[in-house]
Amino acid sequence: MAKEKRKAAKARTKAPDRADAAATTGQLVVLVATRKGAWLYHGDAQRDTWRVDGPHFLGHIISHLVLDPRDQRTLLAAAKTGHLGPTIFRSTDLGRSWREARQPPAFAPVATDDQGLPGRSVDHSFWLTPGNASEADVWYAGTSPQGLFRSDDGGDSWRPFSSINDDPRYRQWMGSFQDGTPDGPKLHSIIVDPRDAGHLYLAMSGGGVHESVDGGGSFKPLLDQLDVVEGFDRSDPTFHDPHCIRLCPSNPDRLYQQNHCGIYRLDRPSEQWLNIGQNMPKSVGNVGFPMVVHPRDADTAWVFPMDGTAVWPRTSPDGRPAVYATRDAGESWQRLAGGLPSQQAWWTVKRQAMTADPLDPVGLYFGTTSGELWMSCDEGHRWHCMARHLPEIYAVEVARVGDPS
Amino acid sequence: MKVLIPSALRSYAERGEVDADGDTLAALLIDLDRSYPGIRFRMIDEQGQIRPHIRFFFDGTQLRELSQPLRAGGELIIVQALSGG
Numbered sequence: 001m002a003k004e005k006r007k008a009a010k011a012r013t014k015a016p017d018r019a020d021a022a023a024t025t026g027q028l029v030v031l032v033a034t035r036k037g038a039w040l041y042h043g044d045a046q047r048d049t050w051r052v053d054g055p056h057f058l059g060h061i062i063s064h065l066v067l068d069p070r071d072q073r074t075l076l077a078a079a080k081t082g083h084l085g086p087t088i089f090r091s092t093d094l095g096r097s098w099r100e101a102r103q104p105p106a107f108a109p110v111a112t113d114d115q116g117l118p119g120r121s122v123d124h125s126f127w128l129t130p131g132n133a134s135e136a137d138v139w140y141a142g143t144s145p146q147g148l149f150r151s152d153d154g155g156d157s158w159r160p161f162s163s164i165n166d167d168p169r170y171r172q173w174m175g176s177f178q179d180g181t182p183d184g185p186k187l188h189s190i191i192v193d194p195r196d197a198g199h200l201y202l203a204m205s206g207g208g209v210h211e212s213v214d215g216g217g218s219f220k221p222l223l224d225q226l227d228v229v230e231g232f233d234r235s236d237p238t239f240h241d242p243h244c245i246r247l248c249p250s251n252p253d254r255l256y257q258q259n260h261c262g263i264y265r266l267d268r269p270s271e272q273w274l275n276i277g278q279n280m281p282k283s284v285g286n287v288g289f290p291m292v293v294h295p296r297d298a299d300t301a302w303v304f305p306m307d308g309t310a311v312w313p314r315t316s317p318d319g320r321p322a323v324y325a326t327r328d329a330g331e332s333w334q335r336l337a338g339g340l341p342s343q344q345a346w347w348t349v350k351r352q353a354m355t356a357d358p359l360d361p362v363g364l365y366f367g368t369t370s371g372e373l374w375m376s377c378d379e380g381h382r383w384h385c386m387a388r389h390l391p392e393i394y395a396v397e398v399a400r401v402g403d404p405s
Numbered sequence: 406m407k408v409l410i411p412s413a414l415r416s417y418a419e420r421g422e423v424d425a426d427g428d429t430l431a432a433l434l435i436d437l438d439r440s441y442p443g444i445r446f447r448m449i450d451e452q453g454q455i456r457p458h459i460r461f462f463f464d465g466t467q468l469r470e471l472s473q474p475l476r477a478g479g480e481l482i483i484v485q486a487l488s489g490g
Contacts, residue, residue: 083458083485084413084447100443106451121450 028357029094029401030365031075032373033062036391038077040095042401047363047377050386056095064352064395066128067094068154070136072402076155078125078141086124088141090155094401103157105141105149107165117171120145127352128155129190132197142187146174146204148216162216170219173207173237181205188351189245194252201245201255208240209257225273227261244291244351251298256330258291258303258351265330276330280305284317284324284335290354294362294379299329302336302356302380304349304366315346323364323380339383340374347372352395367393406475408437409482414448417441425481430461431471433481448483460484 030041030050039054056062060079068074073094080086088101110119122143131138137154140161150161164170175185186205193199198215201222209226210219221237232239241260248254253268263277263286277286287308294300302325307313316322322337347368354366364376371390376383408425410418418441425440427433438445448459453471455461461468462482463475475481 081413083456083487085450085456087443087447102442104446106446108451110452119452121452121454 027401028359028363028398029067030373030375030386031065031067031395031397031399032367032387032390032393033065033077033352033395034367034371034391034393035061038062038065039387039390041373041386047357047359047375052387053095056098057089061124062394063124063126064128064397066130066397067399067401068130068139069399070130070133072400074154076128076139078128080124086122086143088125088128088155088158101151101156101158103159105143105147105158105160107147108160117166117168120147122147123184125149126186127188127190129192132192132194135197138197140190140192140200142190142202144184144186145177146185146187146207148187148190148202150216162212162219164210164219170207174204175206175238189242191245191247191255193247194249201247203242203245203257204237205243205260206238206241208237209242209245210237222266222271223273224271225275226257226259226264227275229261243289246291246293246301248293248298250294250296254298254329256291256293256301258288260287262286263288263291263303263330274330276326279326279330280324280333281335284322285309287312287314288349289314289351290349290366291351292354292356292364295356295358296360297327300325300327300379301330302326302354302364304354306348313346314348316348319344319346321345321347323366323376323383325380336376336380337383338381339376350394352397353393355396355398357398358400363398365396365398367396369393406433406478407480408433409480411483411485413485414444414483417444417447428475428477429471430463430468430473430475430481433475434471458486460486 028043032039037055037058041050043050060081063078065077075091077089087104089098091098105122107120125141125143127142129140139151139155141149147165148161149158151158189203191201200212203209209222211222212219228234228239243258245257255266257264264273265276266273280286284305288303288306292302307317321340322335324333326333349366357363362379364380367373369392373387374383375386408423425433425437427436434445464479
């Protein structure tokens, strides 16, 4: 079993004496996963100084780094390198030490597949979701190629979960390496209803949005009124590309979605998505990757628009990065760009690379593929750069820190 | 027999040269995994295929199949075929 020994390379942004105090209990930590390793930024109560802890796993491709909100100290990191297979690293002391999962996510060997489908191999774990608060030690993982996995022991051992990994219909909807995103099709946005551990959502790029009400025993598509690229059949999940889905903590019956073809809201028990992206300025468009929801106000959400014209540059429209916020559930959108570059900034923000903290006012955070980490302490009105010169940022999470002792 | 471990896998073996036994590459890697749990999966996927950037050389000859036999007393070199930036 591999122990990742963390290098002692630590840096401090400013005011190290204050930051030391911030590293104790009850503060925030921003978790940054990149193409070349992971970094932790420990904040103080005012969110104005941050102690840098990293790199962890320098040179490893870290797709997602997530803190368990149930104990506030267990971290899981989805890792691989360019030449070694995928794995999961686990820390129970907030990154002071790491231990590799005993059994990382892996598909069933082909010999046990009675459907006649070709066997698949996990290229990388892409998405990690802690289970319901009532199910300590349960985690879910989404992979590329698309698969759903579950751990019942805090991320130490994983098994293929539900029937979808080997279901012929789902296998068709998932497509192949040629149908997905540039580094492989992904299963993502695994959501566990906070009221019901057996109520799950997930999304596949491509392959659509799916829901289970029987604890993952079965899933069914949830696609009504979602658009697809012109000329394709919207009734076929294959052609749906949800980029990111979020459930509102303050109203678990409300979902927001950033899709390849717009921005949507769904209010359950309805099964019809409402197109709220059409209310975005036409000059900016409604394409993007991340979707962020407010921790206490289900009418408030944020997106980070990308250029989806012509050959799809997927950079900030006109080189002018901006966050767009709605305060009325998508009826209208407000441009928020205070402190961001006003020109010649061709940023891309990936689907896992933007998030919100639970404080009041809400803090927002995003990371760019050009290695800059930005945050706002006032719900997006004013932004400042927390870090630059990082590797390509894949994911940004923020969480409350418990006592690591 | 002697097995040379590349730097990327020394977090498992913690040294560059270890001993493992097996009359095929498959058997040797299973034996190696007994001593260093997890190391095999980083090189061989769940369908029993050698991962794309892993290469095995036995006494100077590249092995392309897990079923290839190994001669007692030989030397296996595991190579990580790095590419890209």
